[in-house]
Amino acid sequence: MPAQPDSSFPNPQAPASVKSAGLIDLRYVRVEEFLRARSLTANSQKAYRRELRRFLVWTERPISQITPRQIVQYKEYLEKSLAPSSVNRALCALKSFFSWLVKAYPDTMNSNPTSSVALLKLSSPPAFDLSDTEVDALWQGIKRLPLASQCREAALLAVLLHGLRAGEVAALSLGDYDGIRLTIRQGKDDSGGTVPLNRQARDCLNAYLKERRHAGERFSGYRPLFLSCSPIPSKGERLGYQGIYYTIKELGELAGIANLTPHRLRHTYATKLLLSGIDSLHARTLTRHKSEANFKRYAKRALASAAERAFYEAIGEEPPTV
DSSP: OOOOOOTTSOOTTSOHHHHHTTHHHHHHHHHHHHHHHSOOOHHHHHHHHHHHHHHHHHOOSOGGGOOHHHHHHHHHHHHTTSOHHHHHHHHHHHHHHHHHHHHHOTTTOOSOTTTTOOOOOOOOOOOOOOOHHHHHHHHHHHTTSOHHHHHHHHHHHHHHTTTOOHHHHHHOBGGGBOSSEEEESSOGGGOOEEEEOOHHHHHHHHHHHHHHHHTTOOOOTTSBSSBOOOOTTSTTSBOOHHHHHHHHHHHHHHHTOTTOOHHHHHHHHHHHHHHTTOOHHHHHHHHTOSOHHHHHHHHHHHHHHHHHHHHHHHTTOOOOOO
16 A cells, blocks of 8 residues: 655655755655664664655655654554554654654754654464474474584574574674673664573584584684575675574474474573573563563463463363373
């Protein structure tokens, strides 16, 4: 559905007088300034840029003249064609952008027009975690891969099962692994931190690095933690987001898990932390979720599981296994 511009200002396609005044160019300059000021992953930056440009296509008002009324009208426009979660994603981008503008340009932007506009209320989506059986199937699937790639894929799977986002894994360098934990320097929305690895993950990662060293690679802290297995000339370069995505998708197909994505492994990690009884604050620290609301989906499944165990204990039965 094409964007219908804000009727309170001239159509984006029309007046040369508006364009010659530099209003449109300046607005896009501000967007790029905002993106440079934030510590965003490449994917997050792309999403912010898309949402902000969509808003600027909808209205040609100078940024300083945007009022809560325009934000409400834009919200109503989005609701006609987008799912509630997509509407909220667009509004969150605007809220972040205008919040930055108020701080960066207080002389021209003295109030935030988005502050009085609420997000849509959403029900918490379920966690799309994998069962223990499905995780075991992924490990078995690795054994069916070519021998030359098994070591890397085992290390990659082990790291992703510690809740890292695919973009975070792609950005890891050898200096980010100290033999015990990984340091996330480029996290979504500034959600960096450290992630301790269990013994299996450490063993898999150490074996992969040992294999590379034996192949003659000279290590330095800036070398990628995961290398692409593509043919020359790509060989030896950093494994990127798309490479991680397709590797996990292929592994899912071998394990009989349709449409598997790296993010489902993050769901699996978060849910497993809570099912193991770890305090939710500690779990959230490990997953680096900044929003408590987004983390609640994992808590719901953990509570349901605990309640089910309590039920069988109360009636004196062993919980049935599936």
